[in-house]
Amino acid sequence: MNSSPLLPACCTPLDAHWPLPIVLPDTVLLSTHFDPSQLLGDDFRRSAIEPPPSIQRSVAKRQAEFLAGRICARAALQQLEGSSSVPAIGEDRAPVWPAHICGSITHSTGRAAAIVANKQHWRGLGMDVENLLNAERAERLAGEILTPAEMQRMAAGARDQLALWVTLTFSVKESLFKALYPIVQKRFYFEHAEVLEWTEQGHVRLRLLTDLSSEWRNGTELDAQFGVHDGQLLSLVSIQA
Structure with a gap:
């Protein structure tokens, strides 16, 4: 019988802990x-x-x-x-x-x-982990990552959440791309989706701002989730079958 491949010294034992607010079945x-x-x-x-x-x-x-x-x-x-x-x-x-x-x-x-x-069970899964930006870098990158509407929402929000907001927006759009690209086979970018709202409990609402296919059209809304741990933010977009 073949033994399982060895875990390299550079990696810790694998962890099955679910780090997000909503556990996905299957x-x-x-x-x-x-x-x-x-x-x-x-x-x-x-x-x-x-x-x-x-x-x-x-x-x-x-x-x-x-x-x-x-x-x-x-x-x-x-x-x-x-x-x-x-x-x-x-x-x-x-x-x-x-x-x-x-x-x-x-x-x-x-x-x-x-x-x-x-x-x-699931048509698409997109997951992304990012280091939390500091406030200075978040402010510098905001214009590249956020749409004008997202910039307005950020400006209306609490100043001490700016870095979290920019990191979250970047990460959840990366997750959206990973979930949808295998389905639509069409590239899209930060300006082609927007974060409508998010909660400190880890729930996010997204909207497409472009047509990707006959099914995934401008205005389609999706849910996402995120969690923050040890200075890193993990986001997940899941599309049910």
């Missing part, structure tokens, strides 16, 4: 913390994950985050349906999941996670 979410300085030369081989050429040429940080994300994805697929496949990188840079699976991989400083589900 999904598996796993995360790990990773330290690029602990990455060893044979960690990909020991973990039984083949790095694509672009990753082989990368710096240790990129290699460690790729490895950590794929370890989470493989373990999530194993837990979901007993598969040990590792999503490849597609030509569009997105993970290539089995045809009947939807999923998402994310990583930021020292943390990686993956979520997967069968498409009979």
Whole structure:
């Protein structure tokens, strides 16, 4: 009997804790913390994950985050349906999941996670983790990330929530793209969606500002959720089957 691939020294044991306010049924979410300085030369081989050429040429940080994300994805697929496949990188840079699976991989400083589900339950899943911006950087980036309407809402809100607002808007739009792009096969950007409202309990309401398909049209609204832990914000957009 083959033993399970070893966990590399750069990754902590996988964590199945659900870090968001609403638990999604029929999904598996796993995360790990990773330290690029602990990455060893044979960690990909020991973990039984083949790095694509672009990753082989990368710096240790990129290699460690790729490895950590794929370890989470493989373990999530194993837990979901007993598969040990590792999503490849597609030509569009997105993970290539089995045809009947939807999923998402994310990583930021020292943390990686993956979520997967069968498409009979969920059509799209998009997850993104970001380091919380400081107030100065948030103010500088707001004009690139927020629509005019979002800028107005931010200006009307509490000053001490500016950094959270900008980080959340950036992250949840990344999650929206990850959830919808596999369905519509059409790229869209920050100006093509807006955050209508959000609560401190982690609920978010989004609206599309462009036509992506005959189903996903300008004005379509979606729900998202987020959580903040240890200086990082995790957001998730989920589209039911």
